[in-house]
Amino acid sequence: MGMTIVQKILAKATGQASVKIGDVVEPRVDVAMSHENAALVINQFLEIYSGTGLEPNVWDPSKIAIIFDHRIPAESAKTATNHKKIREFVVAQGITKFHDIRGDEGGICHQILPENGYIRPGYVVVGTDSHTTTHGALGAFSFGIGATEMASVWTLGTVLNVEVPATIKVVVTGKLSGFVSPKDLILHLIGKISAQGANFKVIEFHGETIKNMSTSGRLVLSNMSVEAGATAGIVPPDEETVRYLREVAGVTDDIEMVLPDADANYERIVEIDASKLTPQIACPHTVDNVKPIEEVVGIKINQIVIGSCTNGRLDDLEIAANILRGKKVHQETRMLIFPASWKIYKDALSQGYIMDFISAGAVVMNPGCGCCLGVHQGALGDKEISLSTTNRNFKGRQGNPNADVYLCSPAVAAASAITGVITDPSKGVN
Amino acid sequence: MTSIVIAKFGDDISTDTIYPGRFMATVLPTETPQYAFMDETELNAKLNNKRVPPNSVIVANNNFGCGSSREQAASTLKGWELIIVARNFARIFLQNSINLGLRTIICPTIDANENDELEISETEIINKTSGKKFAIEPLPLARQAIIDAGGLIAYTKKKLLEKSGKN
Numbered sequence: 014m015g016m017t018i019v020q021k022i023l024a025k026a027t028g029q030a031s032v033k034i035g036d037v038v039e040p041r042v043d044v045a046m047s048h049e050n051a052a053l054v055i056n057q058f059l060e061i062y063s064g065t066g067l068e069p070n071v072w073d074p075s076k077i078a079i080i081f082d083h084r085i086p087a088e089s090a091k092t093a094t095n096h097k098k099i100r101e102f103v104v105a106q107g108i109t110k111f112h113d114i115r116g117d118e119g120g121i122c123h124q125i126l127p128e129n130g131y132i133r134p135g136y137v138v139v140g141t142d143s144h145t146t147t148h149g150a151l152g153a154f155s156f157g158i159g160a161t162e163m164a165s166v167w168t169l170g171t172v173l174n175v176e177v178p179a180t181i182k183v184v185v186t187g188k189l190s191g192f193v194s195p196k197d198l199i200l201h202l203i204g205k206i207s208a209q210g211a212n213f214k215v216i217e218f219h220g221e222t223i224k225n226m227s228t229s230g231r232l233v234l235s236n237m238s239v240e241a242g243a244t245a246g247i248v249p250p251d252e253e254t255v256r257y258l259r260e261v262a263g264v265t266d267d268i269e270m271v272l273p274d275a276d277a278n279y280e281r282i283v284e285i286d287a288s289k290l291t292p293q294i295a296c297p298h299t300v301d302n303v304k305p306i307e308e309v310v311g312i313k314i315n316q317i318v319i320g321s322c323t324n325g326r327l328d329d330l331e332i333a334a335n336i337l338r339g340k341k342v343h344q345e346t347r348m349l350i351f352p353a354s355w356k357i358y359k360d361a362l363s364q365g366y367i368m369d370f371i372s373a374g375a376v377v378m379n380p381g382c383g384c385c386l387g388v389h390q391g392a393l394g395d396k397e398i399s400l401s402t403t404n405r406n407f408k409g410r411q412g413n414p415n416a417d418v419y420l421c422s423p424a425v426a427a428a429s430a431i432t433g434v435i436t437d438p439s440k441g442v443n
Numbered sequence: 444m445t446s447i448v449i450a451k452f453g454d455d456i457s458t459d460t461i462y463p464g465r466f467m468a469t470v471l472p473t474e475t476p477q478y479a480f481m482d483e484t485e486l487n488a489k490l491n492n493k494r495v496p497p498n499s500v501i502v503a504n505n506n507f508g509c510g511s512s513r514e515q516a517a518s519t520l521k522g523w524e525l526i527i528v529a530r531n532f533a534r535i536f537l538q539n540s541i542n543l544g545l546r547t548i549i550c551p552t553i554d555a556n557e558n559d560e561l562e563i564s565e566t567e568i569i570n571k572t573s574g575k576k577f578a579i580e581p582l583p584l585a586r587q588a589i590i591d592a593g594g595l596i597a598y599t600k601k602k603l604l605e606k607s608g609k610n
């Protein structure tokens with residue numbers, strides 16, 4: 014019996030010829046990522062060392078990545094003090110993959126890691142963020158952990174007691190046409206298998222639609238796999254992966270392709286015909302409450318959000334700019350745009366997209382998590398409705414438990430900004 | 444041990460409900476408990492007015508703790524010494540709970556309402572109010588090892604000392 018991609022990666026990361034599903038293993042870690050919650054990781058890390066008589070030194074400072082993104086620039090003295098504490102730790106430990114609040118290198122952690130060539134196929138990546146699944150788009154086994162578990166990784170360089178997970182194979186065929194995007198595909202999948210459909214399991218994405226999809230689109234699929242409960246969402250690496258790593262991420266050294274065996278054992282196979290999809294909308298308050306746009310068109314929207322680690326990349330901004338160019342955001346709605354990184358921001362600036370947005374009446378915010386998790390900017394008023402390209406619509410997610418969040422693609426968000434109501438971009442907005 | 448159910452939830456209770464994102468700059472386990480279920484105002488008030496004895500139970504259906512990896516969601520409940528009984532849990536939340544020593548019990552058929560009295564043993568839960576019994580699903584061995592060590596900090600400390608030849 015062959016192995017799935019996650020079995021292959023875990024076998025390699027534990028120095029074994031093979032591992033079985035359900036085995037308990039202790040894989041070595043290639044990248045350990047944190048954001049502002051590194052403040053808590055530092056506490057726990059020092060706690061592990063306390064009383065041991067040993068110097069608290071991280072196992073390998075070159076493998077730790079820390080990116081400030083959740084609340085930047087700091088919204089409070091408390092956050093600013095956390096930032097300061099982390100900066101001091103970074104210097105003391107010699108951590109190199111550190112991205113501070115800077116226009117030349119900053120952005121959302123899940124964009125910074127791929128963009129800077131920190132992720133490779135076959136890597137084991139852990140992050141103190143549930144959307145660490147994102148990096149599976151480049152063929153890594155990448156999953157979210159808590160702060161104490163990260164402190165343990167900083168100490169030992171391995172993740173303790175990982176059970177080799179079973180895998181669901183998702184096979185996508187057919188062309189995504191018109192305004193239908195990878196976001197619609199993943200929302201459809203989550204609606205189909207439910208918010209817990211892949212709990213404790215890995216999703217492997219296969220099929221011609223995935224083969225033909227850019228890395229930017231694949232990042233959307235892996236990013237939101239966690240919304241179906243998945244431990245990881247992995248796209249087996251191919252020529253497109255290599256192209257992205259060489260051309261966008263600037264990787265020059267060898268790239269090792271780790272691929273699943275043809276006779277791997279999958280727990281379940283889910284097939285999707287992408288050509289049949291229309292734009293999909295996740296309705297309040299769960300991500301699996303997904304409806305085709307036909308069922309929700311016309312709902313009045315108070316705030317439109319384009320951005321986040323899900324849909325804040327250049328191709329997302331391009332689609333939105335093409336729809337908004339020369340038009341106006343509806344008077345009774347407001348539009349917030351936050352690119353996923355400063356690199357994307359600068360590219361969007363030189364393409365003229367930023368000017369298109371501002372001229373239309375949108376507010377372009379600094380790259381970062383922005384209003385995605387409701388701690389910083391763009392909170393909603395009572396009974397207001399947000400239509401957002403982010404990845405979660407839980408009660409309270411955008412800062413107000415008495416507000417509603419709908420999730421959609423960038424094209425739907427842009428078309429709806431013009432009309433002020435949920436609008437199918439393929440139906441025109443004039 | 445007899446415990447009282449202080450709240451009953453349905454499916455997909457997210458970490459945003461357990462510990463809203465706007466309190467994430469607060470990280471110390473001594474400070475997080477006050478914000479537990481902040482937007483479920485009645486439950487939050489019950490906890491903060493200290494009307495809840497240790498080992499009180501929150502019962503939920505499927506996928507309790509879905510969403511973010513924020514460890515505050517576990518530390519806030521651990522702070523009140525609650526026991527969480529759910530049909531199943533989201534992965535990261537379950538792992539965080541085990542790492543921090545928050546008692547989480549997987550009970551695939553649990554049926555209980557607020558104010559019910561539960562008798563919890565190693566293998567089953569007896570709902571003394573309804574008279575019904577429910578089997579507990581044992582935690583995977585890999586996780587039990589962390590609990591036995593007294594949490595992940597202690598477990599890692601042991602491994603660290605072994606590795607450095609100090610033990």
Ligand code: SF4
Pocket residue numbers: 082083121122123142144321322323381382385386403404
């Ligand atoms: S953009 Fe949103 S989902 Fe992504 S890392 Fe930031 S807070 Fe999390």
